[in-house]
Amino acid sequence: MTSADTGSSRGSVGVAPDGSFQVRFARNLPAAPAGVWARLADPAALAAWLPGSRIDARVGGEVRFDFGDEGAAVGEVTRADPPADGSAALAHAWRWDDLPPSNVEWSLEATTDGTRLALVHRDLTEQPAREFALGWHMILDALRLAIDGQPTEAAWEVDDAVTAAYFGE
Numbered sequence: 777m778t779s780a781d782t783g784s785s786r787g788s789v790g791v792a793p794d795g796s797f798q799v800r801f802a803r804n805l806p807a808a809p810a811g812v813w814a815r816l817a818d819p820a821a822l823a824a825w826l827p828g829s830r831i832d833a834r835v836g837g838e839v840r841f842d843f844g845d846e847g848a849a850v851g852e853v854t855r856a857d858p859p860a861d862g863s864a865a866l867a868h869a870w871r872w873d874d875l876p877p878s879n880v881e882w883s884l885e886a887t888t889d890g891t892r893l894a895l896v897h898r899d900l901t902e903q904p905a906r907e908f909a910l911g912w913h914m915i916l917d918a919l920r921l922a923i924d925g926q927p928t929e930a931a932w933e934v935d936d937a938v939t940a941a942y943f944g945e
Contacts, residue, residue: 785801785803785913785916785917785920786913787799787800787801787895787909787912787913788800788801788909789905789906789909792898792899796898796899796900796901797900797901797902797904797905798896798897798898798899798900798905799895799896799897799900799905799908799909799912800894800895800896801893801894801895801896801912801913801916802892802893802894802895803892803893803895803916803919803920804887804889804890804891804892804893805890805891805892805893805919805920805923806889806890806923806924807890807891807923808859808886808890808891809859809862809863809864809884809885809886809891810859810864811891811923812864812884812891812893812919812923813833813858813859813864813866813884815919815922815923816831816833816866816882817831817833817858817866824922825918825919825921825922825928826841826915826918826919828840828841828842828843828844828848829841829842831853831866831868832853833853833856833858833866834853834856835853835854835855835856836852836853837852837853837856838850838851838852838853839851839852839853839868839869839870843911847872847873848872849870849871849872850871851868851869851870851871851877851880852868852869853866853867853868854867854868854869854879855867855868855881859884862885862886863883863884863885863886864883864884865881865882865883865884866881866882866883867879867880867881867882868880870897872904875901875904876899876901877899878897878898878899878900878904879897879898879899880895880896880897880898881894881895881896881897881898882894882895883895893916893919895912895916897909897912910934914931914932914934915931917930917931918931918932
């Protein structure tokens with residue numbers, strides 16, 4: 777667990793009906809869907825909490841998550857539904873080094889006190905799924921800190937409890 781969050785924010789790694797692995801997260805965020813969407817789709821807003829990353833939030837737009845020495849994921853937006861009627865959706869391909877391609881889906885639903893964000897990363901094999909789960913956990917912690925107007929550095933500090941949750945160590 778990072779200092780930015782509680783155990784209830786932990787995601788899950790599971791097996792889809794087709795036998796592939798997937799990572800799932802659900803987070804309640806204290807911002808309207810339009811504000812959360814802006815943190816993903818506006819280049820300056822995204823760079824403020826996830827440096828080196830960009831999402832061109834239109835179908836066919838480029839996606840790049842650059843983690844420096846850890847590597848980079850690239851892809852293309854396959855669905856972009858900006859906030860309307862209290863919901864929004866964004867989906868994109870995810871290609872990481874020599875792993876098989878996979879897909880990420882973000883959905884935003886308005887709640888009485890903000891937004892329910894659901895993230896699903898599909899079409900994975902087991903080991904990358906576990907590693908990506910930890911990465912998404914940190915990314916979503918950073919997003920929450922940014923929404924709260926806090927520095928995001930704490931999101932990248934992983935302690936033993938988080939590592940054990942994703943890797944069973």
